[in-house]
Amino acid sequence: MRFKLLVVVLLMSAFGACTSIKRQSSEPTLVGKWQMTETLADIGDGKATWTPVSNDSIQYVVFAKDGKVSGNAFYNTTSYKLIDSNHVEFGITGNTSFVTHRYKVTATTLLLNPPCREACGMRFIRLK
Numbered sequence: 001m002r003f004k005l006l007v008v009v010l011l012m013s014a015f016g017a018c019t020s021i022k023r024q025s026s027e028p029t030l031v032g033k034w035q036m037t038e039t040l041a042d043i044g045d046g047k048a049t050w051t052p053v054s055n056d057s058i059q060y061v062v063f064a065k066d067g068k069v070s071g072n073a074f075y076n077t078t079s080y081k082l083i084d085s086n087h088v089e090f091g092i093t094g095n096t097s098f099v100t101h102r103y104k105v106t107a108t109t110l111l112l113n114p115p116c117r118e119a120c121g122m123r124f125i126r127l128k
Helices: 002-020
Strands: 032-041 049-052 060-063 069-071 077-082 087-092 099-105 109-113 120-127
Antiparallel strands (some): 032 049, 032 120, 099 109
């Protein structure tokens, strides 16, 4: 009888321990500080090119867990909201509607494509 009771207690302890383990997402996150490295622009001829940003003017953006945006890479951008795994909405001071960008994030890189008539985009690297 004691053996059965001991087995039950051990099993309950094992199951209880498993439920308290928090799983960490292996998905890359937008949260963090990012430095802009390149911009993509097309003058209308269909020949968009990536251009490195100047080292004289370091531009960065910080995405906080609470949905706030700071930094100097985006003018008057104050908030963000992930729509799905490919789209993010930005809140801009003075605008009543959000601006949707396409994005792709890895552990070390971020690509943002704002809504443009011609090809445009920004590449970032994650800062520690």
